[in-house]
Amino acid sequence: MTTLIDNRPASIDPLSLVEPDRVHRSVYTDAAVFDLEMERIWHRTWIYVGHESQVSEPGQYYATMIGRQPVIMTRHTDGKVYVIHNRCAHKGALLVGDREGKAKELRCCYHGWRFAMDGKLLGIPLEHGYDDTRFDRNGPEANVPQVARMDSYRGFVFASLNPDVPDLRTWLGGVASSIDNMVDRAPDGELEVAGGVMRYEHDCNWKFFVENLNDMMHPMVTHQSSSLTARVVAKKELPAEEPVPSAIEIIAPFTESYSFFDDMGVHAFEFGYGFSGGKTSIHAKYSDVPEYNERMEKAYGRSRFEEIMTVNRHNTIFYPSATIKGAIQTMRVDLVNCDGAHESSSVWF
Ligand code: FES
Numbered sequence: 001m002t003t004l005i006d007n008r009p010a011s012i013d014p015l016s017l018v019e020p021d022r023v024h025r026s027v028y029t030d031a032a033v034f035d036l037e038m039e040r041i042w043h044r045t046w047i048y049v050g051h052e053s054q055v056s057e058p059g060q061y062y063a064t065m066i067g068r069q070p071v072i073m074t075r076h077t078d079g080k081v082y083v084i085h086n087r088c089a090h091k092g093a094l095l096v097g098d099r100e101g102k103a104k105e106l107r108c109c110y111h112g113w114r115f116a117m118d119g120k121l122l123g124i125p126l127e128h129g130y131d132d133t134r135f136d137r138n139g140p141e142a143n144v145p146q147v148a149r150m151d152s153y154r155g156f157v158f159a160s161l162n163p164d165v166p167d168l169r170t171w172l173g174g175v176a177s178s179i180d181n182m183v184d185r186a187p188d189g190e191l192e193v194a195g196g197v198m199r200y201e202h203d204c205n206w207k208f209f210v211e212n213l214n215d216m217m218h219p220m221v222t223h224q225s226s227s228l229t230a231r232v233v234a235k236k237e238l239p240a241e242e243p244v245p246s247a248i249e250i251i252a253p254f255t256e257s258y259s260f261f262d263d264m265g266v267h268a269f270e271f272g273y274g275f276s277g278g279k280t281s282i283h284a285k286y287s288d289v290p291e292y293n294e295r296m297e298k299a300y301g302r303s304r305f306e307e308i309m310t311v312n313r314h315n316t317i318f319y320p321s322a323t324i325k326g327a328i329q330t331m332r333v334d335l336v337n338c339d340g341a342h343e344s345s346s347v348w349f
Contacts, residue, residue, distance in 0.1 A: 028205040037206075038336065041320055042067030045271070046149075046158040046171050048322035048333055049073050049083055051347070053155065053192035059103055059117060063096045065335050066161055071147060072096050072106075073157055074117040083150040083159040084119040089142055099197075106144070119144035154183045155191055158318075174269035178316035182326035182349070184308045187295035191329070191349040199345040206320070206342045209334055213315040213323045214276045216261035223254035231255070243287055250328060253282035264314060277314035283327035284312040 017024040017033070027033055047066045054062045055075035062073045063086055070086035072095065086095050093110040105122055106115045114122040121142040124130070136142065149160040151168040156179055158168055169176065183191055202209055212218065220227075230251040234244050264281055268274035277283075296305045317323045324331045329349040336342055 028207065034205070038067045042336065043069070044160070044162040044165065045320070046151075046160050046165060046168055046318075047320075048318055049150075049157045049159045051155055051191070051193050051331075051349075052081055052152060052157060054100065055081060056192070057102065060100070061096060061103065061106070061117065062100045063098070064333075066147065066159060067336060069161060070094060071159065073159075076117040078118070080118075081150075081152065081157060082118045083147045083157065084144045085147065087144065088113060089115070089121065089144050090124075095144065115144050119146055154179055171271055172318070173271065174267070175273050175275060175316050175318060177311075178275055178313055178324060178326055181308060181311045181313065182324055182329055184300075185296075185326065185329065186349075187292070187299040189299070193347055193349060195348050197345045197347050199343060202342045202344060204342060206334060206336050209342065209344055210317060210320060210323070213317055213332070214266050214274065216264060216266070216276060217258065219254045219261060219282075220256065220258065223251075227251055227254040246286065249286050250283075253285070256282055272319035273317045275313045275316035277312050279310075279312060281312040281314035281327070283314065283325065286327075 017027050043066070049064055049066070049071065050062045050073045054060070055073055058075050058077045058079065060075050064071060064073065072084050072086045074082045074084060076082055087093075088095050088108040088110065090108065090111060090113045093108055095106050095108055095115070097109070106117065107113070108115075112125050114124075116122055121137065121144075124137070127137070130137070147159045147161060148163040149165055149168075151158060153168055153172060153176060165171065172179070183189060230248045234248050234252060238244065238248075260282075264277045266274055266276045267278065293305070296308070299305075300308065311326070313326055315323050315325055321334045322331060323334075331347045331349070333345045333347065334342075335344065
């Protein structure tokens with residue numbers, strides 16, 4: 001008979017769980033560690049919420065999570081983007097059940113309180129029932145609260161439940177330039193989310209997802225079947241004189257050698273984020289798209305255009321909640337749902 005040994009540490013002492021050359025397995029499995037991560041990481045730092053283009057018109061909303069807190073990114077009639085709690089000011093019912101949409105106002109599905117897109121209370125059925133009570137219709141508690149901090153960088157909206165979090169630009173530090181490069185790759189210097197969002201659930205701790213994106217020892221193994229198939233199709237099935245479809249160009253390099261991925265390197269920064277690649281990456285050898293090149297050169301001039309395109313970062317991590325691939329203008333967003341399930345979504349620009 002096999003006996004499973006529970007060697008979980010008696011207390012959650014970070015010094016006993018994380019050593020210079022190893023991490024205790026309970027970091028990935030212990031519910032108490034997870035609870036602390038929600039409180040001390042997800043609820044204290046900047047979390048990526050969405051892109052401004054997802055709420056480009058007044059009335060548009062996009063529901064997501066900050067750690068365990070449901071929130072909504074909205075566009076109000078004043079033209080500004082807001083991030084408010086997805087929680088009715090009356091008895092806390094979820095205000096928005098679907099992921100995204102457009103409405104004149106947010107009407108709670110329980111007793112019908114109505115709120116503007118910035119969270120301000122608009123109306124209450126039978127409001128006179130509150131006469132002679134402590135309820136103040138014009139007080140802040142009557143509104144859906146906005147999150148403690150909200151800011152955006154070149155259209156990417158981040159929010160925090162912590163009023164004392166460092167300002168967003170400071171927090172972004174060395175990886176703000178990855179957003180710059182991704183946006184600069186647009187000839188008109190602006191991005192918008194295209195084609196919706198692809199969502200998937202992972203049956204693993206949220207940290208595996210983040211760590212995996214700068215794990216350079218797995219692509220040639222884990223992605224071997226799809227990458228080798230792409231290489232075979234390119235070689236055997238496509239006429240030699242025809243350009244290789246971009247889908248194949250993107251997938252095939254995942255079976256580059258161990259030394260190629262090792263040479264790409266990883267740059268790490270304060271606050272737990274960083275990027276792999278830089279001078280080169282598996283995204284460095286895509287075929288030219290003449291029409292795109294023309295537009296870029298016209299917009300930026302030859303020299304600046306070349307400078308933009310020679311930045312070849314692979315994955316950039318905005319710890320803990322988002323990663324981007326600038327070269328193919330894709331973003332992956334990490335969510336932890338209320339029940340602890342881990343969900344991520346891919347977004348294309
Ligand atoms: S809980 Fe929303 S109106 Fe009552």
